[in-house]
Amino acid sequence: MKHHLQKTTHERLITLFSFAVVLVASLGATTWSNALYILTGVEDAAIVLDGSQEAPDLGSRMVYTSSGRSGYDVTLSSGQQVLIERDGETLSTRCKTETISQLLDRMGITLSPLEMVAVDLSGEEIVLSVSEDVTYYDQVSEPASFETVRVANPDLLEGTENVVQEGADGVRTSIYEVVWSNGQQISRQFVEELDSTAVDQIIEYGTAKPQPEMGSDLGKPVDIKKNADGSGTLRFADGSTLNFSGAKTMTATAYTAGHGGADYTTATGTFVQVGTVAVDKNVIPLGTRMFIVTNDGIVYGMAVAEDTGVRGNVIDLYYGTYRECIEFGRRSCTVYILE
Numbered sequence: 001m002k003h004h005l006q007k008t009t010h011e012r013l014i015t016l017f018s019f020a021v022v023l024v025a026s027l028g029a030t031t032w033s034n035a036l037y038i039l040t041g042v043e044d045a046a047i048v049l050d051g052s053q054e055a056p057d058l059g060s061r062m063v064y065t066s067s068g069r070s071g072y073d074v075t076l077s078s079g080q081q082v083l084i085e086r087d088g089e090t091l092s093t094r095c096k097t098e099t100i101s102q103l104l105d106r107m108g109i110t111l112s113p114l115e116m117v118a119v120d121l122s123g124e125e126i127v128l129s130v131s132e133d134v135t136y137y138d139q140v141s142e143p144a145s146f147e148t149v150r151v152a153n154p155d156l157l158e159g160t161e162n163v164v165q166e167g168a169d170g171v172r173t174s175i176y177e178v179v180w181s182n183g184q185q186i187s188r189q190f191v192e193e194l195d196s197t198a199v200d201q202i203i204e205y206g207t208a209k210p211q212p213e214m215g216s217d218l219g220k221p222v223d224i225k226k227n228a229d230g231s232g233t234l235r236f237a238d239g240s241t242l243n244f245s246g247a248k249t250m251t252a253t254a255y256t257a258g259h260g261g262a263d264y265t266t267a268t269g270t271f272v273q274v275g276t277v278a279v280d281k282n283v284i285p286l287g288t289r290m291f292i293v294t295n296d297g298i299v300y301g302m303a304v305a306e307d308t309g310v311r312g313n314v315i316d317l318y319y320g321t322y323r324e325c326i327e328f329g330r331r332s333c334t335v336y337i338l339e
Helices: 009-015 100-106 322-328
Strands: 002-004 020-023 037-042 045-049 063-068 071-076 081-086 089-094 116-120 126-131 133-144 148-157 161-165 170-181 184-196 201-208 223-226 232-235 241-255 276-278 289-294 299-307 314-318 331-338
Touching (some): 100 126, 116 133, 126 133, 148 161, 241 289, 241 322
Parallel strands (some): 002 133, 148 201, 241 314, 276 299
Antiparallel strands (some): 063 071, 081 089, 116 126, 170 184, 232 241, 276 314
């Protein structure tokens, strides 16, 4: 027959602050019981009286524990109402100033070698439950290691991690389900954590794809996602993406250094290279990053507005040779303004 000191989670948490005692069999009419006592609800933690410690002072609960050469016993105060439960039957009596061993003997109860007695003092009546197995719930304070929490950050590049908050070990209040059988503890399982002073370590990790640099050969976008506000995302065959804040339809021309008065340095002081674009700074501000594709499929790619010399809705694309400029000529294009 099994006995559970608490039946539900709600009852369990309430009864944690009550008190229970468990004795193994071999109780008799002797002065001392060769018994094992398990006290729960004493300062919220279980105490096992196995002879390795002194009996605690529980006089404020009208219960007195004492030890002798044969072990411990529990003395109940006179006049207390006692219910004894065994094999589905309940006996009621009013105790004298006597030990539990003496009470059971007076009631004609002889324990089998496998039985224990659970003493529940949580209610107005003392309940003695005679059983082969006892389950109770133990609330303890114990060291708690900090946990590591990983949080995705779309603004960090893939492979990048930042420690946002350092972790710190602490103390936690935990509930364990403890099962005793035949005078031996056979299991102790964690049920839940009520609170903890440990501080989580928080690590941010990047999910952003690397942004292609100027001159990267990305090819034509395989997918263009546009939002209602004109922004969107370009996705390429290699999986990389570019976010843009807007797109403009413009006329593109081409130039190279040493022809038509073009110099080797730009209006912003940089050296010209493929990816340098001359703009009307009133239309496109200097320093703007762009991705440029002509309407007939030529991909100029990544570019930066670094030079001037054109007016209006026109951009001048730098090429390395005069021949490339002639071949390009004048074309309509879409200019994606990158974020």
